Amino acid sequence: MDTLAKALKSNIRQYGMIIALVFIMLLFQILSDGILMQPLNITNLILQNSYILVLAIGMVLVIITGHIDLSVGSIAAVIGAIAAILMVRMGVPVWLTLIICLLIGALIGAWQGFWIAYVGIPAFIVTLAGMLLFRGLTMVILEGQSIASLPESFLNISSGFVPDLFDEAGGLHLTTILVGVLLSLLLIWSEWRHRMVQKKYGVETIHIGLFIVKVALLVAVLNAFMFILASYEGIPNLLIILVLLIAAYTFITNRTVIGRHIYATGGNVKAAALSGIKTKRVTFMVFVNMGVLSALAGIIFASRLSAATPKAGNLFELDAIAACFIGGASATGGVGTVIGAIVGGLVMGVMNNGMSLIGISIDWQQAIKGLVLLLAVAFDFYIKNRSN
Amino acid sequence: MTALILEMKDITKTFPGVKALDGVNMKVRRGEIHALVGENGAGKSTLMKVLSGVYPHDTYTGEIIFNGQKCEFRDIKHSEERGIVIIHQELALIPYLSIAENIFLGNERQRRNIINWHETTVEARKLMERVGLDESPDTLVMNIGVGKQQLVEIARALAKKVELLILDEPTAALNEDDSKNLLDLLVELKKQGITSILISHKLNEVLAIADSITVLRDGRTIETMDTHQEQVTEDRIIKGMVGRDMTHRYPERKAHIGDVLFEVRNWNVYHPLHGGRKIIHDVNLHIRRGEIVGIAGLMGAGRTELAMSLFGRSYGRQISGKIIKNGQEIDVPDVSAAIRHGIAYVTEDRKNYGLILIDDIKRNTTLANLAKISRRGITQDYLEVQEAEAFRSKLQIKTPSVHQKTGNLSGGNQQKVVLSKWIFAEPDVLILDEPTRGIDVGAKYEIYTIIQRLANEGKGILVISSELPEILGICDRIYAMCEGRITGEISREEADQEKLMKMMTGTGGGKLGHAG
Numbered sequence: 001m002d003t004l005a006k007a008l009k010s011n012i013r014q015y016g017m018i019i020a021l022v023f024i025m026l027l028f029q030i031l032s033d034g035i036l037m038q039p040l041n042i043t044n045l046i047l048q049n050s051y052i053l054v055l056a057i058g059m060v061l062v063i064i065t066g067h068i069d070l071s072v073g074s075i076a077a078v079i080g081a082i083a084a085i086l087m088v089r090m091g092v093p094v095w096l097t098l099i100i101c102l103l104i105g106a107l108i109g110a111w112q113g114f115w116i117a118y119v120g121i122p123a124f125i126v127t128l129a130g131m132l133l134f135r136g137l138t139m140v141i142l143e144g145q146s147i148a149s150l151p152e153s154f155l156n157i158s159s160g161f162v163p164d165l166f167d168e169a170g171g172l173h174l175t176t177i178l179v180g181v182l183l184s185l186l187l188i189w190s191e192w193r194h195r196m197v198q199k200k201y202g203v204e205t206i207h208i209g210l211f212i213v214k215v216a217l218l219v220a221v222l223n224a225f226m227f228i229l230a231s232y233e234g235i236p237n238l239l240i241i242l243v244l245l246i247a248a249y250t251f252i253t254n255r256t257v258i259g260r261h262i263y264a265t266g267g268n269v270k271a272a273a274l275s276g277i278k279t280k281r282v283t284f285m286v287f288v289n290m291g292v293l294s295a296l297a298g299i300i301f302a303s304r305l306s307a308a309t310p311k312a313g314n315l316f317e318l319d320a321i322a323a324c325f326i327g328g329a330s331a332t333g334g335v336g337t338v339i340g341a342i343v344g345g346l347v348m349g350v351m352n353n354g355m356s357l358i359g360i361s362i363d364w365q366q367a368i369k370g371l372v373l374l375l376a377v378a379f380d381f382y383i384k385n386r387s388n
Numbered sequence: 389m390t391a392l393i394l395e396m397k398d399i400t401k402t403f404p405g406v407k408a409l410d411g412v413n414m415k416v417r418r419g420e421i422h423a424l425v426g427e428n429g430a431g432k433s434t435l436m437k438v439l440s441g442v443y444p445h446d447t448y449t450g451e452i453i454f455n456g457q458k459c460e461f462r463d464i465k466h467s468e469e470r471g472i473v474i475i476h477q478e479l480a481l482i483p484y485l486s487i488a489e490n491i492f493l494g495n496e497r498q499r500r501n502i503i504n505w506h507e508t509t510v511e512a513r514k515l516m517e518r519v520g521l522d523e524s525p526d527t528l529v530m531n532i533g534v535g536k537q538q539l540v541e542i543a544r545a546l547a548k549k550v551e552l553l554i555l556d557e558p559t560a561a562l563n564e565d566d567s568k569n570l571l572d573l574l575v576e577l578k579k580q581g582i583t584s585i586l587i588s589h590k591l592n593e594v595l596a597i598a599d600s601i602t603v604l605r606d607g608r609t610i611e612t613m614d615t616h617q618e619q620v621t622e623d624r625i626i627k628g629m630v631g632r633d634m635t636h637r638y639p640e641r642k643a644h645i646g647d648v649l650f651e652v653r654n655w656n657v658y659h660p661l662h663g664g665r666k667i668i669h670d671v672n673l674h675i676r677r678g679e680i681v682g683i684a685g686l687m688g689a690g691r692t693e694l695a696m697s698l699f700g701r702s703y704g705r706q707i708s709g710k711i712i713k714n715g716q717e718i719d720v721p722d723v724s725a726a727i728r729h730g731i732a733y734v735t736e737d738r739k740n741y742g743l744i745l746i747d748d749i750k751r752n753t754t755l756a757n758l759a760k761i762s763r764r765g766i767t768q769d770y771l772e773v774q775e776a777e778a779f780r781s782k783l784q785i786k787t788p789s790v791h792q793k794t795g796n797l798s799g800g801n802q803q804k805v806v807l808s809k810w811i812f813a814e815p816d817v818l819i820l821d822e823p824t825r826g827i828d829v830g831a832k833y834e835i836y837t838i839i840q841r842l843a844n845e846g847k848g849i850l851v852i853s854s855e856l857p858e859i860l861g862i863c864d865r866i867y868a869m870c871e872g873r874i875t876g877e878i879s880r881e882e883a884d885q886e887k888l889m890k891m892m893t894g895t896g897g898g899k900l901g902h903a904g
Contacts, residue, residue, distance in 0.1 A: 201770040257758045257765050264755055267744035274702060274733065274741050275756040275809070276724035334746050 016379065017327060017343045024347060028354030035357050036350075039232035042225075047158060047304065049349035050238040051076065051297040053342055055320035056327075057249050058293035060341035061286045063324045064253075066266040066333025067116060067123035069287070071130030072294040073316035075108055077138040077309075079298030084147035084308035087154060094154045102295050108134070109291020110284070117283035131317070139310050148307040158304035162235040172227075173234035180226030184219045191215050238300065245293075249338045262286060267334030322369070323348055326376040347372070392453075393418040393552060393583050399438055399450035401431075408434045409448070410607040416552070416600070421574055421584045423594040426604035427629055427855065432587045433477075435604070436554050440474040441467035454552070471551035475541045477560060477687075481529045488512035488525035491544045515543040519573055535566025542573065546582075553577070554585045559593060560688040571597050589686040591622045591893055603628035622893075623886060630856060630885040638861030639837050645864065646677030648715075649848040650731075650817045655709035657697045667693045667704060669873045675817060675848035680839060682863030683852045684888050690872035691852045692736055695819045699733035700726035713817070727756060732815035734806055736822035736852070738799075742806040745795035749787065750776035752794050752805050756813040779808035783838060800831025807838060818842060819850045824858060836862050856885045870894040 029036045036042075055072050062069045079101050086092040086100060108130075115126045166174040191211075198205050205211070229235055253259040264272040265279045273279045297316070302308045327344030329336030348369060355365045394416040401409040409431045416422045424432050437443050439452060441461030452459045454470060461467040464474070481490050488508050497507040512525040521539040529537060538558055545553050555574075559567040567590075574584050575597055588594050594601060595615070603610040603625060610628045613620045657668035667690050675681045685691045696703035698711065700723035710717050713729060720726045726733070735741040743752050753776045754761050761772045776790040783804045787797065794805055803823065810818060820839065824832040839862060843849050853859050859866055866883055868876040868891035876891035 197770060201773065255766050255769075257762050257767060260751070260755075260758055260767060263747070263751075264744055267746050268740070270741050271744055272755070274699075274723060274735060276700075276722075276727040277755075278722075278724065334744065 016383070017340065017347065017376070020376075021343055021347050021350065024350050024354070028350065028357065032354060032357040036354055037228065039228050041353070041357075042228050043232050043236060045349060045353050046236055046239050046242070048353065049345060050158070050242055051300045051304075052316060052319045052323065052349065053242055053345045054245065054293050054297045054300065055316055056323040056341040056345045057245055057338055058290040059317075059320040060324045060327070060329055060336045060338055061249075061253070061262060062123070062290050063321070063329045063331070064262055064266045064333060064336045065283055065286050066269070067283065067286075068321065069112075069123065069127045069290050070317050071112065071127040071134060072290065072297070072320060073313035074131045074134035074138065075105065075291060075294035076298030076301055076313035076316055077311075078108075078134040078141065079105055079295040080302035080308040080312050081138045081141040081147070081310075083154075083299060083302055084150060085141060087151055088147055088149065094151055097154070098299065101299055102292055105291040105293075105295025105298075106288050107291070108294070109288040112291070113284040113287030116287060117280040123287075138312070142308060142310050144310060146307045146309040150302065150306055150308075155303055155306055156237070158236075158238055158300055160237040161233045162237065162240065164234060171231065173230040173232075176226050176230035176234045179235065180223045180230075183226075184222055187218060187222065188215055191218075241296075241300075246338060246342055253338055258282075258285075263334060265333075319345070319348060322373045325380075326373060328380060344376075347376075391418050392416065393455060394439075395451075395453040396435070396439065397451040397453070399435065399448060399452075401434055401438055401443065401448040408607055409438070411609075412450075412604065412607065413609050414602050415612065416583060416585060419578060419581055419583055420599035421578055421586060421597050423598035423601045424585055424587045424604065425589070425591070425594060425601060425625060425629060430604040430629070431607040432604055433556055434607075436474055436556060436585065436587065439467070440464055440472055440554060442474075468548050471549060472554070473545035473548055473550040473552070474554040475538075475545060475556065475558065477557045479534075479537050479541055481537055481540060483530035484528060486526045486528055487516065487521070487523060487532070487540055490529050490540055491515055491525075491547050493544065495544075495548055511547070512543070515546050518546060519543045520569065533566070534561050535563070535569065538562065538566070538570055539573070542577075550582060552583045552585065554587075556587045557589065557687065558586070559588065559590060560686070567593065589893070591625055591889075594625070595620065595622065601625065605629060622890070626886050626889045630889070637833070637857070639833065639840055641680075641840055641862070641864075643678060643680075643864050644844065645679045646846065648674050649677045649679075649713065650675045651710075651712040652698060653710040653712065655694070655697070656707065657693060657704035658706040660703065660705050663705065667872050668697060669871075671709070671872075671874050673850075673867055673874065675850055677846050677848055678843050679865065680843050680849045680851060680863045682859040682866040683850065683869055684856060684859045684866055685852075685854070685869035685892050687854065688871075689869040689892065691869055692821055693872075694869070695733055695821050695850070695852060698726075699723065699731060699819060702733070727813055727815070730814070730816035731819070732756075732810035732813055732817070733819045734810050734821060734823060736825060738802050738806050742809075743794045743802060746793065748791050748793050749780065749785065749797075749805055749808075750790040753779055753790070753808045753812055756809050760812070760814075775812065776808070779812065783808055784834060798827075798831075800827040800834070803827055803831070803835060804838075807835070811842065815847065817848045817850070819852070821852045822854065823851060824853070824855070832858075856888055859888070860885065868892045 025036065059069060059072065082104060083097050083101050086097045087094060092100070112126050112130050115121045116123045162175060164173050164175045195205055195211060253262065261272070261277050261282050264275070264277055265282045269279050298313065301312055305312065323345035324336060324341045325331070325344070326347055327337065327340030327342070329340065351369060351372065352365060355368065392415055396412065396414045399409050399412040400407070412431065412435055414435070424435070426432050438448050441463050444462050445460035454472065459470065482493065485493070491512045492508055497504045497511060509525050516523065516525065519539045519542050521536055521543065523532060523536065529540060542553070558570055562570065571593060574586065577584065586594070586598065598615055600612055600614050601620060602612045605628065651674040653672055655668055655671040656666065659665040659667050671694060683691050693703050697707055700720050701707055702723060711720055712718070718729050720729060720731070739745060744755070750772050754772050758767065761768055761775060773790060779785070780787070780790055785801050785804045785808070787801065794802055797805065823839065824835050827835070839849060839851065851859065851863055860880070860883055864880050866878050866880070866888065867874050868888055870892055871894065875894055878887065
């Protein structure tokens with residue numbers, strides 16, 4: 001019990017927001033008479049928030065390097081517009097459109113990254129300019145109109161589900177259950193291996209009983225989640241994309257030299273440069289990456305809306321930035337995690353969804369979200385100052 | 389004998405772990421120029437901060453009597469009201485404001501919070517004339533040179549009706565002409581009845597204008613000399629500044645010196661912003677395998693600038709000259725190239741340039757050589773912990789684990805982490821810039837031991853230090869630097885503090901170093 005308390009205490013920053021997320025989910029589950037956790041609503045929750053989560057992954061890297069990106073919503077909009085023009089007006093195949101759009105996203109990121117990293121103009125200003133520039137270009141490209149009737153396979157990106165390989169049994173999506181079981185095995189194996197490596201290198205490990213409880217809890221949550229999905233249509237395509245992105249970026253930030261360079265650049269740019277890290281190139285690449293992920297978010301949003309509109313992506317940047325800060329990123333750089341940003345994004349998403357379910361008006365929703373952002377960051381400050 | 393304007397009695401000031409001032413006494417007569425000299429760390433700046441209220445009256449013990457009254461200053465504002473103004477080494481001017489605005493900063497010519505611009509300009513012009521500053525009051529401070537900025541500071545002091553002006557190393561950043569101007573101005577102000585306390589390392593300047601000289605050493609007053617009543621020489625001042633017991637402060641050294649490992653030829657560097665200002669002039673030096681070479685120089689001599697320009701051109705512009713390692717010329721366009729060629733630079737400013745304070749020990753240790761703990765671009769965390777642990781025990785970094793944030797460590801331990809980082813980068817040549825700045829005596833000894841061990845492994849070490857005993861205690865050979873030039877080269881056997889001090893102040897004749 002002592003060790004558990006200690007582990008909780010030392011990781012309160014890490015787990016604090018996860019606990020908050022669980023608390024918020026339970027709260028709205030009760031307030032909404034159980035609608036929140038219904039299979040349809042959980043699926044919707046994922047689809048509704050997917051583009052913000054994609055943006056948050058890129059944004060957290062930007063924030064770790066000590067910058068900010070206000071232009072991501074506008075970039076998403078302009079990419080949606082370009083995709084629509086390419087597919088509807090010019091008849092370009094969907095796969096080629098996707099490649100072109102991601103490339104344009106990279107180019108836009110490179111454009112902003114150039115001004116920020118190599119010319120040295122503050123990111124706030126460059127991306128504020130980008131926000132206006134790309135919003136304007138969206139209007140120009142769409143001539144102020146929405147473009148609908150996008151191809152079916154394009155819409156499928158956001159509305160599709162992983163097909164069931166088996167016959168449905170009692171309304172359950174069996175493939176989904178199977179994936180859940182496979183993932184559970186993978187989870188158990190990797191946790192065990194991690195523990196063995198820790199032992200080998202003489203790192204202190206948690207008590208075996210606690211370890212079993214922890215793994216069992218994770219497996220239970222995972223399978224409950226998969227069961228909920230299986231009760232509706234199964235695994236949405238978007239969830240696959242999201243999980244792959246989260247896994248890849250978590251790995252990059254935690255385990256690679258590039259990830260280390262990103263944290264070092266944000267932690268102390270002068271010390272990093274004097275340690276041989278090409279800090280300008282790191283900053284540049286982080287913005288290129290942000291451009292690509294903004295493009296992806298634009299594609300997902302257009303696909304989900306079945307249309308490209310001039311207003312697409314409005315205020316996305318603020319949701320993405322808020323997600324990062326709620327998730328524990330520091331405005332001064334050097335601190336933040338991909339998982340944190342995702343949890344932050346989910347906190348915002350669940351609150352949006354939950355407040356809508358219980359009929360709080362959109363105006364109040366804004367105000368409450370603002371307060372939550374402030375309180376979350378204040379909590380973070382409190383924890384940080386206490387540990388000093 | 390003129391009356392005293394200031395008397396400081398028995399001033400003692402302690403910082404956590406260090407007694408910076410230990411019963412200091414100082415008497416300043418009205419209308420004189422009083423020089424305060426001593427080595428770096430002797431307590432000069434601390435004493436002046438006590439006097440000017442930077443350290444409020446309840447943070448030290450002792451008495452300050454100014455104009456016959458006992459004073460207990462709460463803050464700078466309070467001491468300024470009484471007529472004591474301090475001009476720090478780092479000028480406190482706002483670059484984007486005009487000269488006139490800076491002169492009256494915090495002391496605005498105003499009526500009911502509305503600034504009277506006419507009066508500001510007219511008054512500023514009068515003050516500028518008094519200090520001999522020939523510029524328009526509307527010129528932005530960023531557009532004038534350091535020498536003129538210094539004059540703006542003095543004008544600002546005059547605007548506050550200063551009686552006692554304190555200048556902390558005013559000429560450190562100035563060239564000869566500007567320095568002479570400034571010193572002439574002090575003499576001129578003296579005639580107008582303004583008393584000055586001048587902190588300076590440049591003894592020739594001190595002897596030229598000071599009426600009295602107080603020597604501080606290790607936080608104690610050594611003596612006060614009256615230049616009108618006795619013959620004061622530089623030698624005598626230097627003796628007062630450096631005379632201290634040096635036994636057992638440095639580990640025993642048995643040098644095994646090999647061939648020339650690293651050589652710099654005709655190295656020239658210009659200021660990164662002011663293109664015309666040459667910072668490093670034709671520097672030649674060399675380091676042999678297993679040799680610890682010192683660079684002695686006063687603040688502003690260009691030591692750090694030299695080191696950083698050698699380390700992948702981290703400082704300066706229009707750099708010219710050759711770097712030769714193992715007999716071959718190498719090209720070092722950036723820091724990663726320098727690291728690749730086996731050069732390491734341990735900064736003098738570990739908090740801003742050496743460490744990522746929000747990161748832990750292990751991440752800081754491996755930062756300059758991540759390749760060593762990664763496979764195909766993927767970091768091996770356990771390998772990292774092992775390596776960092778090895779350094780923690782070898783360098784005796786006193787923390788429970790390598791997961792400790794470096795921001796929470798003491799200065800000595802932080803310095804050891806920075807050293808770990810650079811030893812981990814596996815260099816052949818280490819440039820150590822003030823390796824023991826701001827750390828306690830025990831940790832200093834440990835750092836010296838590490839430096840010797842590195843030399844004994846056959847690495848070449850270049851140590852930059854303002855503490856002469858340190859240079860003499862650990863180096864095999866010493867270069868002296870002054871105003872961007874190497875002004876002397878001397879072996880450990882021949883060297884003593886007086887000879888070095890003469891070479892460093894550009895007053896004595898050390899033989900010029902000719903490498904290669």
